[in-house]
Amino acid sequence: MDLSFYLHGNSILHKMPTWSKFALLVAFSIAFYAIHDFKILITKLALVILLVVYIKVPLKRLKAMFALPLFMVLLFSIFSFVVNDLNAGLLTFFRLSSLVILAACVTVTTKIEDFMAFIENLLLPLSFIPFIKPATVSLTLSLTLRFIPEIFKLGMDIKEAQAARGLKSNPIALIVPLIVLTLKRADDISDALDARMLD
Amino acid sequence: MVHLEGNPVLEFSDVDLVRNDQKVLHNLNVTTSEHRIGVIGANGSGKSSFARLLNGLLVPTNGCAKILGHDVKQSTKEVRRQVGFVFQNPDNQIVYPVVSEDIELGLKGMNIPKAERKAKVEEILSRFNLLHLKDRSVHMLSGGEKQMIALSSVLIMQPKMIVFDEPTTLLDLRNRNVVASTIMALEQYVVLVTHDLELLSAFDRVLVFDEGRITADDSPKEAIAWYKRKMAS
Amino acid sequence: MATKDIVFIALFAAIIAALGFLPAIPVAGIPAPITAQTLGVMLAGTILGPKRGALAVAVFLILVLAGLPLLAGGRGGIEYFVGNSGGFLVGWFFGAFVIGFIVKNFISDTQINIRAHFIILIACFLGGICVVYLPGILWIARNTGSSFVDVYLGSLVFIPGDFIKVIIAMLVTVAVRRIYPIALK
Numbered sequence: 067m068d069l070s071f072y073l074h075g076n077s078i079l080h081k082m083p084t085w086s087k088f089a090l091l092v093a094f095s096i097a098f099y100a101i102h103d104f105k106i107l108i109t110k111l112a113l114v115i116l117l118v119v120y121i122k123v124p125l126k127r128l129k130a131m132f133a134l135p136l137f138m139v140l141l142f143s144i145f146s147f148v149v150n151d152l153n154a155g156l157l158t159f160f161r162l163s164s165l166v167i168l169a170a171c172v173t174v175t176t177k178i179e180d181f182m183a184f185i186e187n188l189l190l191p192l193s194f195i196p197f198i199k200p201a202t203v204s205l206t207l208s209l210t211l212r213f214i215p216e217i218f219k220l221g222m223d224i225k226e227a228q229a230a231r232g233l234k235s236n237p238i239a240l241i242v243p244l245i246v247l248t249l250k251r252a253d254d255i256s257d258a259l260d261a262r263m264l265d
Numbered sequence: 266m267v268h269l270e271g272n273p274v275l276e277f278s279d280v281d282l283v284r285n286d287q288k289v290l291h292n293l294n295v296t297t298s299e300h301r302i303g304v305i306g307a308n309g310s311g312k313s314s315f316a317r318l319l320n321g322l323l324v325p326t327n328g329c330a331k332i333l334g335h336d337v338k339q340s341t342k343e344v345r346r347q348v349g350f351v352f353q354n355p356d357n358q359i360v361y362p363v364v365s366e367d368i369e370l371g372l373k374g375m376n377i378p379k380a381e382r383k384a385k386v387e388e389i390l391s392r393f394n395l396l397h398l399k400d401r402s403v404h405m406l407s408g409g410e411k412q413m414i415a416l417s418s419v420l421i422m423q424p425k426m427i428v429f430d431e432p433t434t435l436l437d438l439r440n441r442n443v444v445a446s447t448i449m450a451l452e453q454y455v456v457l458v459t460h461d462l463e464l465l466s467a468f469d470r471v472l473v474f475d476e477g478r479i480t481a482d483d484s485p486k487e488a489i490a491w492y493k494r495k496m497a498s
Numbered sequence: 499m500a501t502k503d504i505v506f507i508a509l510f511a512a513i514i515a516a517l518g519f520l521p522a523i524p525v526a527g528i529p530a531p532i533t534a535q536t537l538g539v540m541l542a543g544t545i546l547g548p549k550r551g552a553l554a555v556a557v558f559l560i561l562v563l564a565g566l567p568l569l570a571g572g573r574g575g576i577e578y579f580v581g582n583s584g585g586f587l588v589g590w591f592f593g594a595f596v597i598g599f600i601v602k603n604f605i606s607d608t609q610i611n612i613r614a615h616f617i618i619l620i621a622c623f624l625g626g627i628c629v630v631y632l633p634g635i636l637w638i639a640r641n642t643g644s645s646f647v648d649v650y651l652g653s654l655v656f657i658p659g660d661f662i663k664v665i666i667a668m669l670v671t672v673a674v675r676r677i678y679p680i681a682l683k
Contacts, residue, residue: 071565071575095580135577142582145652146642154643162641166577173565173575181564197499197553201373209508210515210557211362214568215404217509217516225520237534237666240520242673245545248509249678254357255509256502257322261350262358262371262418263501 071131073174077121080175084184087172094168098161107160114167121175131174135166182207209255217248272334273298274426274454275319279328282314282477289314291477293328299469303485304458305492306474315474316458319428320348333425333454349419349453353431355411359418364406365390365399368418389417393447409440416447426454433461462489503550503683510546510554511561514538518570533570536660539590540626540667543597544618545674547682552595559587585637589630597625601671602682610672618671622664627657 079087094110101107123131139162147155182204192198221244228239275297282290290311306312317323318330321341330337335344352358361367365386372382390396393413398406406414412432419427429448433441445464448455457464465471471488473481473495481491517534543551558568567574579587600621605614631653639649 071567091576091580134571134573135581138582142638142642145649146644149644149648149652150642158642162581166581169577169580170575173577176565178564178566185560185564197504202499202504205360206504206508206511206557207561208361208366209505210511210561211566212360212403213509213512214515216356217512218519221516221520237537238669238673241517241534241537241541241666241670242677244516245513245541245670245674246678248513249506249545249674249680251357252502252505252509254352254354255360256500256505257317258350258352258358259360259501259505261320261322261345261352262360262422263374 071174072177073121073123073127075121075175077175079117079121079171084176084180085187087176088184091169091172095165098165102157104156104160107157107164111160111164111167114164114171117171118167121171123171123174127174131170132167135170136163139163139166217244220244220247273331274333275302275456276331277328278330280318280325280330281327282311282318282323283326284314284323289477290318293479295472295479295482297470301455301457301468301470303465303468303471303488304456304474305460305462305465305471305489307496310474311477312458312474313430316350316428316430316456319344319426319456320350321345322350346422347425349422349424349427351412351416351419351427351429351432353434355408355415358415359403359411362403364401364403364414367403367414368421371418371422385421389421393417407440409436409443412436412440412444413447416444424453426456427451429455429457429459431459431461432457433459433464462492465489506546506680507550507554507557510538510542510551511557514542514554514558515561515568518568519572535570536590536626536630537663537667537670539594539630540597540622540663541670541674543594543599543625544601544621544667544671545680546598547602548595548598550683551598552591555591555594559591562587582638582641583634586630586634588637589633592633593625593630595625596629597621598682600624610675615668615672618668619664622667623661626664626667627660 082090098107098110101110118128139159142162143155143159146158185207186200186203189198189203190200193200196202221240224240224243225235228235233239273296275295277293277295280290280293281288293315304312304315314323318325318337319332321337321344324330324338324341332344333347335347337344359367361370365383368386368389369382372385377385387396387399390399393416395410395413395417398410398414403411403414412435416432432448433444436444441461448457448464449467457468459465465485468485471481471483471485472479473488473492475495480495481488483491514535517538520534539555542554545551546554562568562574563576563579565575569578578584601618604617604621631650635646635649635653638644638653639646642649
């Protein structure tokens with residue numbers, strides 16, 4: 067199971083610190099709602115498309131990266147056109163499509179571990195809340211990543227065992243044992259964590 | 266081996282343990298100072314609970330358990346620092362997605378600079394010829410590799426004693442042999458809970474548990490023979 | 499928070515992710531199969547309780563935001579938060595909390611009678627549909643410059659699938675609580 071969209075590269079976007087990419091994205095999205103001038107909106111869309119070319123997204127990745135988000139944007143633009151007017155529909159399309167493309171560019175140029183470190187820093191001011199201590203947050207995120215493939219495999223095993231008994235695919239018969247077996251494991255995992263953590 | 270100036274390694278006096286309203290250990294009295302202790306017994310005989318008392322995952326309901334001279338109840342932290350624990354299923358023990366991150370986990374709470382932590386991780390992996398697994402995803406490892414990673418993550422903390430709870434149960438014969446010879450080569454004190462009786466042939470002493478009591482305490486040869494007779498009857 | 503709570507939160511976040519990968523639920527009469535992921539969100543609330551349930555969803559969402567492809571169908575990244583699905587994703591967090599809050603406060607840990615079935619059903623409906631759709635609809639209304647009512651009417655298409663999920667969530671919750679009850683937090 068490949069769990070990353072990261073695209074190796076050397077562009078400015080790759081080198082920018084994670085927080086600055088986020089600041090850029092937030093600034094961009096606020097600016098969008100203040101702008102009603104189509105000339106500026108079209109220029110912005112052209113700029114983010116140039117950005118996609120600049121960070122060298124391979125052609126075969128384009129579809130996976132943009133097909134669904136842009137399809138949704140299109141759908142909602144049509145919706146806006148139908149319930150409002152053409153102007154609103156076009157505004158929706160230009161605003162959202164450039165925003166979504168820019169966000170996707172940030173996603174593929176930021177390593178997951180960099181992003182996680184960024185989130186942990188972002189939560190630092192909240193660390194007076196017991197659960198939001200940086201060490202706890204990082205442990206929880208890692209634990210989740212560690213167990214996603216395990217739980218997925220458990221789900222496939224349960225399906226297989228049920229198919230072997232001639233049972234039809236049934237979401238309840240799959241999800242109940244999946245959750246019960248996982249909860250039971252929590253005892254052993256938390257014992258092991260307690261045995262290993264010294265603080 | 267660590268010498269304890271004549272102090273016993275384990276010292277249990279009148280230890281009772283109640284779990285979920287059920288008494289699982291009855292009035293245990295045992296003192297050991299040997300290097301390697303084996304623990305055997307039927308399922309549900311209390312041997313896993315006994316193992317969990319040794320590093321403070323459980324504490325006695327009544328009585329006193331001293332490990333390496335420290336009372337489990339009063340100095341749980343110190344006991345945990347000195348006693349490592351290897352579980353039956355390494356899948357439940359390995360909590361980070363990448364091998365090196367997981368082995369580093371215990372060191373993180375100890376104010377050791379990052380570079381030094383990395384060096385220690387590489388050192389421990391090289392010791393078992395596992396350096397090539399450093400950046401692997403845990404999910405992709407074999408059962409035997411996972412158990413060796415679990416052991417490495419315990420050894421990196423430099424414990425004085427290591428408790429193993431059925432470490433070979435889930436392994437194939439080849440991996441079982443690797444883990445077995447690794448255990449025999451450890452300089453730390455070892456307490457090994459197992460159903461794999463052959464593992465214990467070179468141990469110093471074996472305790473047999475039955476219904477929450479120690480029913481035999483002898484050399485491996487004698488204790489295992491007694492246990493086999495009991496299981497056959 | 500005890501180690502066990504952290505483990506529950508992490509494992510449930512992983513369950514929500516795994517449900518997005520497992521084959522979707524085919525439903526007679528509805529052309530598109532519904533994904534089990536939002537079901538996972540409801541179950542986080544009913545099985546773990548308000549705080550841990552909402553935190554499990556938060557952990558899942560942070561990983562999606564970080565660019566992990568954990569949304570149903572292997573999608574993820576910031577674009578799903580700034581796009582039209584953003585409001586619904588945020589709604590998941592509050593939804594899990596509300597579901598957990600209702601279940602925790604209105605049914606006892608031991609008794610699973612008809613009343614408990616009914617309360618779980620109501621909780622999943624209020625939290626899993628009303629609370630999730632509210633920010634979702636507001637978000638889209640703002641993005642598309644449309645009125646709340648128009649977007650609300652447009653989103654009614656998805657309600658039948660969600661009703662089925664509410665019922666499945668109730669049945670799964672009752673079964674899990676019978677086999678392996680844990681105290682809600």
